Amino acid sequence: MKVVAYSIKPFEKEFLSKANKKKHDITLISNPLSAETAIYAEGKDAVVVFTNDDVSAGVIDILADMGIRYIATRSAGTDHIDREAAGRHGIKVANVPYYSPEAIAEHAVALAFALNRKLVQANEHSHHFNFSNDGLMGFNFYGKTVGIIGLGNTGLAVAAIFKGLGCKVIGYDLNFPADAGGIEPVTLSYLYAHSDIITLHVPLNAGTKHIINKTSVQQMKDGVMLINTSRGALINTEDIIEALYTDKIGYLGLDVYEFEKGLFFEDHEKDDQKDQLLAALLRFDNVLVTPHQAYLTREALQGIADQTIKNLDLWQQNKCVGKACACAKNCQVPAATTVHQ
16 A cells, blocks of 8 residues: 655654554655645555644545545544545545553653652752752642543553552543443542542543633632643633633643644744743643653554554455544445454
8 A cells, every 4th residue: 555654753763664564655754744745645545644734624635636545643533634524535534542541641640740749840950959849849649539531541541550649539431431440430520629630531522622611620629730641622721821820720731732733743942933822831830731742652652553554454455444443424444344453
C-alpha cells in the first residue's frame, strides 16, 4: 500500500520503520496535513495523520479527489477527523484505540505530584542556589479522594496508581466497567463535590466538550486539583482562568490545551504574537502545562506504530480493523473477514 504519513517527528521514525518492516511504501513528512500539503497524497492509497492535522471536510474532499481510500490516525481520539465527510466519500478511518494506557496515566500522576510538591519552583530556586523551603509546602496524597471522569483503559490505570498511594478513588463513566477494581461509582455532581483531585480521561465529543466549566467548577471543593491529559476542549479555558483567580482551583495540570492546534508540537518561543489565553494561564504559579507529551514513551510510541501498520495491513487484505474502525455509519468496509482486536 502506498502511504504518506504527516506530522512525523524525528523520534517516531525508528518505531514506524520497525513496525512496517518494509511492507508498505510509506513517505514520512514533517509537514502537518492541510489543504496546501494535501498534494503530497497524490498517487497514494492512504494517509496517516496525527491529532493536530487538519482532517476537516474540505481537506477530505481534496484527498478523495486524489483517490485516497483510507485515513489512519496515530491517536485514540478521532475528533480532528470529519468522519461524516470521510463516509460520504467511502474513505475508511481507523485509530489506535489502545496503546500503553500506563504512559498517559503515569504522566497524569506526574503532573499531580509536581504541582503538589512544587517541584518546578523548587528546581528553579535550587539552580539559583536558593535552598529555602518557603512556599514549597504540599500535602499527602494518602487519604485524599481522587475523582476520575472516564474509566476506560487509561482511567483504570490512573486509578490503580492513586489507589497504590492510599487514596480513595471514586469514578464516573456512562458505561461504568463491571470490574472497576474497587472504584466507587458516583454521579458527576457527587464527584465534583467530594474530590480533592479530579482527573479527566474521556474522549472529546458533543457530550464532553466543556464538561469542566463555570457551573461544574462551582460544585467543586475550594482549592481542588484538576488534571487533564485527554483533550483540551474538555475544559472551558476562560472559566478555568476565572476559577484560578478566585483560588477555587488550587492546582491545574494540563498536557492538552483547548486551542493547541497549530501551537503544540512546535517551537513558538520567538513568535512575536503569543496565544493570549495560554499566556494568561502560564502566569499562575499553580499551573503546570506540558506540550501534549503524555504519550511520549518508547513503549507507547511502539504500540502506536504497531497498530497503525496493522490497520494498513488489514485494509490491504480487504479486512475490517475491528475495534480500531472509526468509520462513519455510511462508510462501511466491503464484506470481508472482520478481525477483532
